[in-house]
Amino acid sequence: MAKVLMKGNEVIAEAAVHANCKYFFGYPITPQSELVAYMAKRLPEVGGLFLQAESEIAAINMVYGASSAGVRVMTSSSSPGVSLKQEGISYLVGSELPAVIVNVMRGGPGLGSIQPAQSDYFQATKGGGHGDYHIPVLAPASLQEIVDLMHDAFDIADRYRTPVILMADGMLGQMMEPVEFKEKQHVELPEKDWATTGTRGDGGPKIVNSLRLDPKELEEHNRHLQKKYEKIKEKEVRYEMYLAEDADYIVVAYGTVARIVKNAIHKARKEGIKVGLIRPISLWPYPQKPFDETREKVKAYLTVEMSAGQMVEDVRLAVNGKSPVHFYGRTGGMVPSHEEIYAKIMEMVGGES
Structure with missing residues (x-):
């Protein structure tokens, strides 16, 4: 496929479509608003669903619902918008739901500026929400690398049943570069036998939940998550x-x-x-x-x-x-x-x- 000249935010969106993302829930905020606009036009063309939520909080909870059904789903925002998503992100982690979350970072703290920054590093890598958790975080340095890493982001999410953050600064979202969308080789991923797609005679109803009131049960779940993080540390390091x-x-x-x-x-x-x-x-x-x-x-x-x-x-x-x-x-x-x-x-x- 020939290279095409595209803007960064649009590259993020098109790369997600190529990674078979069919569902997007988001809310416009500079400097990633073009991503939302692109998805609004593009997803219906591939039989997908775009929905602009009434807020960032609503968007992340819509992601929770779509991921529970086993589909590939994404949301995006910029720094203060991602802050609003943190409770929902922790729920995704607790329920072991795969999703891709894009942060096109802007200056802060507070509303800050619409200029590029990298000051969300702590938020992304140290767990911006509550509880003992980590999220894989991928940081591209070019628009072509965004294309390549987007496939990885969705694959990692599905492989480990975890949200994954793709983190780009505002300059990557706004610049233009030639990119090539290559066909990615098939990767074996575990079946989503946990997804809430109905009973269909396969063992009864599926339950997706992050609430565990028994402390022993919750501790065991946390130990399970920590073992998963050790596997991610072993297999998913990139530099x-x-x-x-x-x-x-x-x-x-x-x-x-x-x-x-x-x-x-x-x-x-x-x-x-x-x-x-x-x-x-x-x-x-x-x-x-x-x-x-x-x-x-x-x-x-x-x-x-x-x-x-x-x-x-x-x-x-x-x-x-x-x-x-x-x-x-x-x-x-x-x-x-x-x-x-x-x-x-x-x-x-x-x-x-």
């Missing part, structure tokens, strides 16, 4: 290492920021400074292996984010005190330039040499 093999210094960044970092790395290497990149693609589970492979030999790490410093905590945990970890961040919708990042690299090199 990119770029010019890291011979690097004396490593920059850690994800999403759009990682693309900007590559320009700073090229500039540093022209000056004879060996700098590489670790780009987490799965923000949860967080990739430990690239840090294990580099932390004994690099002089220092630099974490760059569009936040006041959130992922840097996971970098420090991964490095485990073996090397210094520096941080550079812009907030409120400000995007770091490669010149700023290069200057911070040079500052780090001067301090660690």
Whole structure:
């Protein structure tokens, strides 16, 4: 299939359709409103259902109902809208219901701005709702990667019976790039024999519920969830290492920021400074292996984010005190330039040499 030039939000929507998502419930909020508009037109063309809910809270609970019936379903929003969905997300986790939740992040806190940010990292990776849970979080850095990861997001959701978050900053939602929608190879996934599709002579009624009033039963359910998370940690880690093999210094960044970092790395290497990149693609589970492979030999790490410093905590945990970890961040919708990042690299090199 030939490449087509598309806007990021529309790529997210079309990629979901290609991943056989037929149901979407959402509510418009900048900078992801085009995603909702695209789904309104596209889903009826493929025999699906689009419904604009009266609120973000309503949308996530509609997702709960559709997923209970065993269909592939998605919702999307931007930062404050995702905050409103957190109770429903926890219910999805507790009921072990698969769904994909897209967050096209904007500046905060509060209503903040409509500019791009990465300040929802804690919310996504540490469990934004109540209870002991994790959600797989995938963070693309290009529109083509959105296409590829969307298939993975739905497959992971179905494989482990869990919601999955696809997290993009507002710049990815608003930029345009050529993309190719390739046919994905068939992946074996477990049957949805738990879905509430009627009895049909297959063992009686199905019940989907997150309420367990017996504390022993609830504890056993939590232990089951924790075992599932261990499997996800083992099987679903994704990352990119770029010019890291011979690097004396490593920059850690994800999403759009990682693309900007590559320009700073090229500039540093022209000056004879060996700098590489670790780009987490799965923000949860967080990739430990690239840090294990580099932390004994690099002089220092630099974490760059569009936040006041959130992922840097996971970098420090991964490095485990073996090397210094520096941080550079812009907030409120400000995007770091490669010149700023290069200057911070040079500052780090001067301090660690």
